[in-house]
Structure formats: structure tokens, C-alpha cells
Amino acid sequence: MEQKSKWTGVAVRKTFFEFFEQRGHTIVPSSSVVPHNDPTLLFTNAGMNQFKPIFLGTIASTDDISKLKRAVDTQKCIRAGGKHNDLDDVGKDSYHHTFFEMLGNWSFGDYFKKEAIEWSWELLTKVYGLDPGRLYVTYFEGDSKMGLEPDLEAKELWASVGVPEDHILPGNMKDNFWEMGDQGPCGPCSEVHYDKVGGGRNAAHLVNQDDPLVVEVWNNVFMQYDRQKDKSLKSLPAKHIDTGMGFERLVSALQDKSSNYATDIFTPLFDKIQEVTGARPYTDKYGKDDTDGIDTAYRVIADHIRLLTFSISDGAVPNNEGRGYVVRRVLRRGSRYARKYFNAEIGSFFSKILPALVEQMGEQFPEIVKKQQDVREILDEEEEAFARTLDRGERQFEKYAAQAVSNGSKKLSGADVWRLYDTFGFPEDLTKLMAEERGLTMDEGEIAVAREKAREASKAVKESVQTFAKLNVHQLAELKDKLQVPVPNDEPKFFKGDTTGKVQLIYTGTEFLKSSKDLPPNTPFGLLLDKTNFYAEQGGQVTDTGRIVIDDVAEFEVRDVQQFGGYIVHNGFLKYGELTAGVEVICEYDELRRHPIRNNHTGTHILNHSLREVLGDDINQKGSLVDQDKLRFDFSHKAGVTIPELKKIEHMSNEYIRQNCKIYSKDVELDLAKKINGVRAVFGETYPNPVRVVSVGIDVDMLLETPENPEWRKVSVEFCGGTHVDQTGIIKDMVIVEESGIAKGIRRIVAYTGEAAHRVQRDADEFSKRISVIEALPFGPEKESEVKQCTVDLNNLVVSTLTKEELKTRFAKVTKSVLDEQKKRQKAESKTALDAVTGHFAKDENKEAKYFIGHLPISANTKAVADVMNHFKSKDKERSVYLFGGSKDEGAVVHGVYVGTGLASQGVTAEKWAAAVSEVVGGKSGGKEPTRQGQGTNAEKIDEAVDIAGKWLAEKLKISE
Structure with missing residues (x-):
């Protein structure tokens, strides 16, 4: 013991x-x-x-x-x-x-x-x-x-x-x-x-x-x-x-x-799981001995929180590709275990286990302490998104499982397995696990066929759809007057979660139908509902995407949502089944896509406020784009925004974000809303009455009590119909990555928020380390090559504008030091080369020599070779030189020739002389008589080339005699 x-x-x-x-x-x-x-x-x-x-x-x-x-x-x-x-x-x-x-x-x-x-x-x-x-x-x-x-x-x-x-x-x-x-x-x-x-x-x-x-x-x-x-x-x-x-x-x-x-590696996690779930204690049973499966679930949850925490802390954010998909699969697998075996509520389960892991391993791995809040938020966001379909997906799985048992095959069809992933977000390995629990099998080949079929159908639709059809004035009149279709309720778009609605009509672009039955497969069309939680593209915010489903009956993939005269058209295509007017459907916008859009939209409001505070009241919005990747904001300003100003704007925005202000919104009579001191609106835009007022940090009702209060100017208040975060802390960070002019008096800022901001911050850190490595390199070919490549990469680097400016300033010093060293060495090599040749002619036995052929003690330096050639061309015109630089070890060779008047009078030309040498060292030479220069590709033949240069000249002079 x-x-x-x-x-x-x-x-x-x-x-x-x-x-x-x-x-x-x-x-x-x-x-x-x-x-x-x-x-x-x-x-x-x-x-x-x-x-x-x-x-x-x-x-x-x-x-x-x-x-x-x-x-x-x-x-x-x-x-x-x-x-x-x-x-x-x-x-x-x-x-x-x-x-x-x-x-x-x-x-x-x-x-x-x-x-x-x-x-x-x-x-x-x-x-x-x-x-x-x-x-x-x-x-x-x-x-x-x-x-x-x-x-x-x-x-x-x-x-x-x-x-x-x-x-x-x-x-x-x-x-x-x-x-x-x-x-x-x-x-x-x-x-x-x-x-x-x-x-x-x-x-x-x-x-x-x-x-x-x-x-x-x-x-x-x-x-x-x-x-x-x-x-x-x-x-x-x-x-x-x-x-x-x-x-x-x-x-x-x-x-x-x-x-x-x-061991005590896992017992603290088991204790926390028991505390959170109220389950029986862990007893370390396996296989058949684990009769209720709870010990297995303990192990899965404890293992998975470790992977999730360390992977997310190090930058593997859940998504649908590569390592991000692995993280998502693990979280969904663990969520299902937590729900099935611990009867846990999914949405914030793993984040409740997180503190025990951080306490246990944070000293050895401090990064998980630093990133704990980020990890918590990402876990909750992912769980919440999966929780929306988990119940329905499990019910659907039970139907498929019952069918497999009743038909005697005990095998889930590949199409069913794929649908569980495609519609309900169940990764294949999760379905496999559930199948094993029921004694069922799966066929990987069938799943692959179903996956490829879905991919081809999606590709076909993508290629056939240029732009989705719009509702014109005549069709709007038909909807309103002839068909008497009411304008849908889209209030649910402001709240998280799915909603139900009823199909009103199907719109083909030319006509309204009651059913999709007669439409060819993969035909793009629009769907009108009586109620929707999908956001239609407007106000600079991009459309939602997602799906409209009747479980195991029909699924409509929503790729675009547009609003025309109050009517909302969900554009996309039917993946399977059919839809008929009057049927009830489930509306599922893509929450994991909308989340960063919300970040960016609220971030745009905060940026707009900071711009006015730093640059003055002449700042007016001229356009914006809010999507899942970034926010883009165009504004009036007569001059470019300076680096110190950008620094203030970014700092002020992040200070606002870190106050974790609550976001308030309310529909207000337009005339009253306009009285709110400092309220922001797009000049020339027509707003509805009532108008939706969005305030960051102060309740709208409080603003309306004393609308002209000068204190309200310190608050971000705007007319806006977009979707927003609940509190600014969710945004995490804002990073400005671009500031530019797009027209006379119009400037544009592009910024990232949330995980995208953290990603570019990591990229900046990595690039900074790269510069440190280059700084420490001794001068030589490796450093010169790295500087050249780094210059290109730095220009293309997408990071904070402020950080990029710092990196450029720092890298400029590295570049200058390399250039200075190059010039210094260039000058030294030119002197070495010239001294070698003039020293040769200075010797008593060579004073009457008419030419010099030799391998100089220099690198493959074209400038040094040219400097020596130019010296003789201007100061010693009668003599000729054929010069070589470089070495086998360097892997490079240069050569150059100047034919002086002495040899020229005997029929020697630089072009022919250099051609004979180029045959040996490779490459070509160029220039205008009486000079020629080239760079060879066969550095190992440099000595042979020197020999050939001498033999060629000797043969030429022999013939001329």
C-alpha cells in the first residue's frame, strides 16, 4: 500500500x-x-x-x-x-x-x-x-x-x-x-x-x-x-x-x-462525472461484467474530455474537415454516451467535467488553463448544436434497427446510415457503435455508395443553379391577392433552436405549386412557409443555410433564403421524398454556421461605434458584409486610417467585447427611435415602422425613458434586423486584418472575430517565430533564400494589420542586414576577383600576356565577374579575360568573357568562345560583343570548362596564324 x-x-x-x-x-x-x-x-x-x-x-x-x-x-x-x-x-x-x-x-x-x-x-x-x-x-x-x-x-x-x-x-x-x-x-x-x-x-x-x-x-x-x-x-x-x-x-x-x-489519472474525472450526473460510482468492470454499461460510459467520457480539451486548446476547432471533424465526432460520440447511460442533459455536459481535468493536468500543461474558457464555450456550442437532432436521430435509428431485425438481415442499409449522418449529424462510427449495441452490422461499401450518390446529386444541383429565382411584382401580387397567402412569421430567427412550420407553396421560378411530386429529381425550387427561423439575406448579413425536413419522409436542403415584399423564399433542392402544401415541417438552420455570423454582426456594431469615437462624427456607414468568415465595413472618411488610429479602434472594440455586455433589442416606433442620442443608421436607407433597435449594453427601454441623454452616445445603438450574440464576451476577440480605400472618401475595414481571430493570431505567432529563426541564421545562401521566400509569404499573410505592420518593420531590418551584407560581400568579392586577375598580369612572367583564363576564388557571383570584365573593357582594352566563379560544393557556376582588341583582331568573338564553354557547363550565355556572360547548370564540370576555354582559344589562335 x-x-x-x-x-x-x-x-x-x-x-x-x-x-x-x-x-x-x-x-x-x-x-x-x-x-x-x-x-x-x-x-x-x-x-x-x-x-x-x-x-x-x-x-x-x-x-x-x-x-x-x-x-x-x-x-x-x-x-x-x-x-x-x-x-x-x-x-x-x-x-x-x-x-x-x-x-x-x-x-x-x-x-x-x-x-x-x-x-x-x-x-x-x-x-x-x-x-x-x-x-x-x-x-x-x-x-x-x-x-x-x-x-x-x-x-x-x-x-x-x-x-x-x-x-x-x-x-x-x-x-x-x-x-x-x-x-x-x-x-x-x-x-x-x-x-x-x-x-x-x-x-x-x-x-x-x-x-x-x-x-x-x-x-x-x-x-x-x-x-x-x-x-x-x-x-x-x-x-x-x-x-x-x-x-x-x-x-x-x-x-x-x-x-x-x-489509477489516479482517471479517478478525479470519474468523481466529477459522478458528481455531475448522480450516477453510481465507477467499478472498473468490462464487457459482460459491465451489465448496465455505465463503467464503459465513464471510461468513454473521461477519455473524450481529455482529447477534446487538449485538441481544442491547441487549435483543432470542431468542423467538418480533417482533424476538426475528428474532434466533432468524438464530442458527438461522447454526448450520446452521456445521454444514454447517465441520462445527462446535452448542451453543457462536457464543460462541467472540464474543471476537474484542468485542475489535475493544468500545472504540467498550462495551455489548458489559459484556454479553459474558450474550450468551455466551444464544447457548449457544439453540444447544443448536436442536441437539436440527437433525440430525433435516435428515434430514426430505432426505426431503421427495427426494420433490420424484422427483415432478418440484422444489417443497417448504407443509405440509412448515410441519412443518419446527413440529416441528424450522427458520424458513421457513432451509428456503428449504436448498431453493435443492438447486435446489428453495417456495410462500408453500401455507405460509400450512398455517400457518393449524395455527393453527385449535390454537385449536379450546384452546377445547374446559377442564381435562384426571384419573386417579381406580379408574383407578389398573385401571392397576396389571388392566392391570399399571408406573410410568414420570421420572428423565430432571433432565437436559437429549431422551429416548426407549414408548407404554403412551392415556387419553381415561374409558377406556384401545391406539391413537389411532379418536379424532376435535383430540380432547384423555392419553398414558402407560414413560419420560419431562417434568416433571409438583408442588411449586409448573408443568408442562413440548413434543411427543412419531415423525418424519414422528406428532406429539403436550404442553400439560400431571400425576402421579397415580406415573403420569404427558401431556395434549394429536395434530397428525398416530396413536400405538399399544408404539411408540417421542421426548420433547421445551420447553427454552427450562424454562430460566427452572429459574432461578426455584433462585432460590426461595435466596430462602427469605435470608428465614430476615434475618427469623429463624419463617419457614416456606406455598406457592410457579414458572413461566417469575416466582417467587412465600408464608411465615409476623407483620409486613410493611420496605424495609431487603427490601434485605438481595435483596442476600444476589444475593451467593449470584454465587458461582456448583454445585447438588447426591441421594435420601436421609428420617430421615437430616431431620437435616441447617437443612434446609428445607414444614410438613405428606408426603415420599417416600427424599427428594430439593437443596443449593446443598455436596455432599449432605458434608452427610451430619456432618449436624448448624452450618455447614450457612449453606447452602440443601431437600427438592425440582423441576428446577434446574447453577450459580447462570446465574440472573444476582434482583429482588424485590412484597411483600404475603395472609392474617393470611402474606406473599408475587414476584421475577424472569435475563432477566426484566434487563428490569425496563431498564424502571426508562427510567422514571428519564423522571423526569429531567420534572424539567427548566419549570412549565407540559406538565409538569403529564406529572406526571399519570407518576403513573398509576409505580403500574402492574413493577420492583424497592426501585427503585420510590426512584422514588416522587424523583417525590414532582417532584409536590410542581408542586403548590407550582400553589398559588403559583393564589394569584397569584386575586389578579390579583380586582384586575382590584375595580380596575374602583374607577375614578371605575365606582363606581356594578352589574356587570362581562370577559376576565381569567389562564389557564383555574376556581379563580381561583370566588374572585372568592365574594368578591362574600360581600362585595359587590349587584354582579354575568361572568368569562372562558383564551385561544385556550392552547386552553381557562372562564367563571363571580355575579348580585348588584341584577340578580336585575330578573329576571336565572345559569342563563339562562350558557346564552347556553355556546351560543358550547361545553360546559355548572353550579351553584346565584346562581352558575354552565362550561368551554368553543371557546377561539377567547372574545371573541365576552364580547360575547354583554354583549348578553344589555342585552337582559334592556331588557325588564325
Whole structure:
């Protein structure tokens, strides 16, 4: 019991760091779990990811880790998508996790097998005190096909530290040869396995057999080869050590638990889940023993909150693509577990568990403390969006499941599985999980067919629709007078959530129909309802998108919503089924799309207010665009907005946002609303009566009590029919990314809010680090190349205007230092080149020489070659020179010729002379007699080219004689 209490998770991690720090290792912080600069990975899935550039030899000399010889770390890892995906196993067994820590010690060309093996055994048995009799080690058995010998050195080293012979086991290429990928660094590895049962048994036969009680805890990779394109192996110039030890598995062993989930890594999370849900305590039961499924649900929720928190903190925001989709899938999977097994209300469930995780792991990973509020908001937003369809989706699943049972197939059709995703937002793996609970199967091929069919139908509609049909004055009259269709109620658009309405008519662009029955498939049309929560495009705010459905009967995809004379037309196409006038439908706008639109619209109001406060009363709105990506605001102003002014505007806007003001709105009689001091409206715009007044921070009723109160001028008050956030804090941040003139006296500002603002802030930070790397580079080809590319990338960088100005100012100094050094070296090389040639002619034996042919002690410097040629052209016209610069090592060669009057009189021309040389060095030459210059492509032939230049001239002079 004493040992169990001693080895808390925190103590295990701390001891690991201290052990290797005492042996000369530098503690390196974990890299982001989101590899923003590595497009080959969805997530960081192994400890070696951040050290990959060292192993590949691509590390910049100025990178913080480039000087490392020994390192120790704990790396945040996620395996829930792509090549490594443990999501399906989480909850079912005792040792799989989508998020985990990988402890590691590293040697970059320093120590190798002997030290790695000795320290592994010492730490596990002497420091941590694990029973040596319960440990088993493996070594690479060799592979004759690959021409690889058994790693007997590792075997002998394990024996030398005291591992019994029957605990040292051979392993094949799959288990004991580690490779970074199809190409690149690789090598044999040696694993350490732990028998959780112990008791004197020999578990050698269970090693690497997927036995949950005999698990791998540590892997020592001996990185010594480089896999080539042809699959052959070359020895690396330096040998490296790359180790990875599963933190959760190690803690489980040290606390003598058969399950990772029974350790203090997870118990604080289980305690919080129990507190939030009121469920029975966690009992660590599995499979059939977990009769009510609650222990499995505990494990799933605890695992998923870890992945969600760390991925979102590091910038993987839920969406429908790549790593963002993985995050969304995990959250929806977890939400369904919480609802089904804990009867939890979905909408703010995971954010209630979040504080326990932050308290437990925030000291080791401070980024989750810093980002806690952002994570909370994103979790709630995503849960809320899924909660809207979860009930209906589960009911629909039960129908599909009943059909599968009744028809005897016990298989869900691919079309049904796809519909559960497409209509109700159920990821396929969630449906698969639900199917397994019911003993049902799914056919991946059928799902793929359904997915492709839907994609093709969507593509066909997209290609056929240029613009959706509009209602003209005659059709509006027909609706109102002949058909007597009332104007719909669109008040629900101002509130979150779905609404129900009834189909009034179907509009084809030319006629109104009662039914869609006779329309060809994939025909675009408009839908008129008596009630809707969809926002029709107006006031600069883009239209909502989403769907109008009758569950399992019909689904209409809404791609555009427009308003004509009070009538709202939902434009799109029918994905399946048919719609008839009078039927009740569910209106689902895309909440995850509208959320950033709301941010940007309220942000526009705040920006408008700040512009007036900073630039004066002559600021009037001239146009705006509010969509899910950005806000764009056009305004009258005679001059460009200066950087100090922009700084004030952005600062004032963010101060307003951070006050977390409540947003108030109310329909007010137009004449009364106009009296509110400082109210903003678009000049020339016709407003309805009553008009909707939106106030940021002060109740509209309070404004109306004393409308002319001068204090109201300090408040953002506008006439607006758009959708807004409930409180400004939801916006998080505003970043101005562009300020420009679009017409005489009209300026434009583009800004980002929310997650988009955070994304550009991360991009700015990454670019700042890039400049730091370039700053630290010594002058040379690498720095010159980086400066050139960075100049292009900086011009295209979309970040805060203020930050970009700072980056440009800073980078200008780097550019100037490079230019100054280039000029300095250019001048020095020109002098070196000229001194070499004039020095040649100054020698007694060469004073009468008519020409010089030679390889100058300079780089491939065209300017230096030209300077020497020009010297002779202007000051020593009789003599000729053929000059070469560059080298094989540099990989570049330049050459140039000046034919003086002495050789010219003998028929020598620069064009023909240079042509003979170009045949050897490659490339072409150009110029006007008596000079010619060129850049060769065959730098390795520079000496041969010098020789050819001499031979050609000798032959020419011989002929002329």
C-alpha cells in the first residue's frame, strides 16, 4: 500500500524527468497536439513528432532544439483518426485511449544501445521498484529478406543488466523494427512488457499477443538506418535513441492496477462525472461484467474530455474537415454516451467535467488553463448544436434497427446510415457503435455508395443553379391577392433552436405549386412557409443555410433564403421524398454556421461605434458584409486610417467585447427611435415602422425613458434586423486584418472575430517565430533564400494589420542586414576577383600576356565577374579575360568573357568562345560583343570548362596564324 500511494501520476512523471535530467538530458516541453506545420499528420501521435526534423536532417541551425544532444519529455498524443485510430477500442478495454501521454528520452547522435538499455532497466527496477520477474524484453530477430541480422547486441545488453534468458524474446519486423514511414530514418527496437498478474508465473508466451494483462510499457528504438525509395537501407551518419513509454500504462503498473482507468489519472474525472450526473460510482468492470454499461460510459467520457480539451486548446476547432471533424465526432460520440447511460442533459455536459481535468493536468500543461474558457464555450456550442437532432436521430435509428431485425438481415442499409449522418449529424462510427449495441452490422461499401450518390446529386444541383429565382411584382401580387397567402412569421430567427412550420407553396421560378411530386429529381425550387427561423439575406448579413425536413419522409436542403415584399423564399433542392402544401415541417438552420455570423454582426456594431469615437462624427456607414468568415465595413472618411488610429479602434472594440455586455433589442416606433442620442443608421436607407433597435449594453427601454441623454452616445445603438450574440464576451476577440480605400472618401475595414481571430493570431505567432529563426541564421545562401521566400509569404499573410505592420518593420531590418551584407560581400568579392586577375598580369612572367583564363576564388557571383570584365573593357582594352566563379560544393557556376582588341583582331568573338564553354557547363550565355556572360547548370564540370576555354582559344589562335 505504501508503494501504491507513493507513485501518484504526478510523482511518476516528475521522477522520470529527474532521472534523465541527472543524466544530462534537457527537459523539453510537449509540442502542440495539433501539428500545424506538418500536413502529413492529423494529430501528434508519437513522442518523436517534434524531433522529426532532427532525424531527417532538416532542422534549422537556429531552431531551439537543434543543439540538443539529450532530451527528456512527455508528449501529448492523440490517436483518433488517420493511420493510428484507437477510437473504436476506447471504453471497451483497460488500456486504449484516444489521448495519452508518451514519456520519452532521446539521444541525437550521442549515446546509443548500451546506455539506453541500462538506464531503462535501472529506472524501472531500481527507481520505480517494479518486480523484475514481471518484466519481459524483446529484441529484433532479424529479417533475411531485408538482409538484416538479429540484434544480438541488444539481447546481450539485456542479459548483462540481469534480465533472465527466458524473459528475453525475439520479435519480427512488425513488432521490433520501427520505421518513421515508407522512407526515412528507421531501426530495430527493443520493447519492455509488464505482466500485471505476476505471482511467479511465466508470461513469455503472452508477450505481443494483445493480452490486456501483459502490456508493452516502453519501446527503445535504435535509429541507425535510412530507408531509401527502393526500400533498401543505408546507415545513418549518426545513430540516435528514440524511446516512448506510455505514461498511463506505467502508472497502472506502479499502482498495481490491472486497468489504466483504475489509477489516479482517471479517478478525479470519474468523481466529477459522478458528481455531475448522480450516477453510481465507477467499478472498473468490462464487457459482460459491465451489465448496465455505465463503467464503459465513464471510461468513454473521461477519455473524450481529455482529447477534446487538449485538441481544442491547441487549435483543432470542431468542423467538418480533417482533424476538426475528428474532434466533432468524438464530442458527438461522447454526448450520446452521456445521454444514454447517465441520462445527462446535452448542451453543457462536457464543460462541467472540464474543471476537474484542468485542475489535475493544468500545472504540467498550462495551455489548458489559459484556454479553459474558450474550450468551455466551444464544447457548449457544439453540444447544443448536436442536441437539436440527437433525440430525433435516435428515434430514426430505432426505426431503421427495427426494420433490420424484422427483415432478418440484422444489417443497417448504407443509405440509412448515410441519412443518419446527413440529416441528424450522427458520424458513421457513432451509428456503428449504436448498431453493435443492438447486435446489428453495417456495410462500408453500401455507405460509400450512398455517400457518393449524395455527393453527385449535390454537385449536379450546384452546377445547374446559377442564381435562384426571384419573386417579381406580379408574383407578389398573385401571392397576396389571388392566392391570399399571408406573410410568414420570421420572428423565430432571433432565437436559437429549431422551429416548426407549414408548407404554403412551392415556387419553381415561374409558377406556384401545391406539391413537389411532379418536379424532376435535383430540380432547384423555392419553398414558402407560414413560419420560419431562417434568416433571409438583408442588411449586409448573408443568408442562413440548413434543411427543412419531415423525418424519414422528406428532406429539403436550404442553400439560400431571400425576402421579397415580406415573403420569404427558401431556395434549394429536395434530397428525398416530396413536400405538399399544408404539411408540417421542421426548420433547421445551420447553427454552427450562424454562430460566427452572429459574432461578426455584433462585432460590426461595435466596430462602427469605435470608428465614430476615434475618427469623429463624419463617419457614416456606406455598406457592410457579414458572413461566417469575416466582417467587412465600408464608411465615409476623407483620409486613410493611420496605424495609431487603427490601434485605438481595435483596442476600444476589444475593451467593449470584454465587458461582456448583454445585447438588447426591441421594435420601436421609428420617430421615437430616431431620437435616441447617437443612434446609428445607414444614410438613405428606408426603415420599417416600427424599427428594430439593437443596443449593446443598455436596455432599449432605458434608452427610451430619456432618449436624448448624452450618455447614450457612449453606447452602440443601431437600427438592425440582423441576428446577434446574447453577450459580447462570446465574440472573444476582434482583429482588424485590412484597411483600404475603395472609392474617393470611402474606406473599408475587414476584421475577424472569435475563432477566426484566434487563428490569425496563431498564424502571426508562427510567422514571428519564423522571423526569429531567420534572424539567427548566419549570412549565407540559406538565409538569403529564406529572406526571399519570407518576403513573398509576409505580403500574402492574413493577420492583424497592426501585427503585420510590426512584422514588416522587424523583417525590414532582417532584409536590410542581408542586403548590407550582400553589398559588403559583393564589394569584397569584386575586389578579390579583380586582384586575382590584375595580380596575374602583374607577375614578371605575365606582363606581356594578352589574356587570362581562370577559376576565381569567389562564389557564383555574376556581379563580381561583370566588374572585372568592365574594368578591362574600360581600362585595359587590349587584354582579354575568361572568368569562372562558383564551385561544385556550392552547386552553381557562372562564367563571363571580355575579348580585348588584341584577340578580336585575330578573329576571336565572345559569342563563339562562350558557346564552347556553355556546351560543358550547361545553360546559355548572353550579351553584346565584346562581352558575354552565362550561368551554368553543371557546377561539377567547372574545371573541365576552364580547360575547354583554354583549348578553344589555342585552337582559334592556331588557325588564325
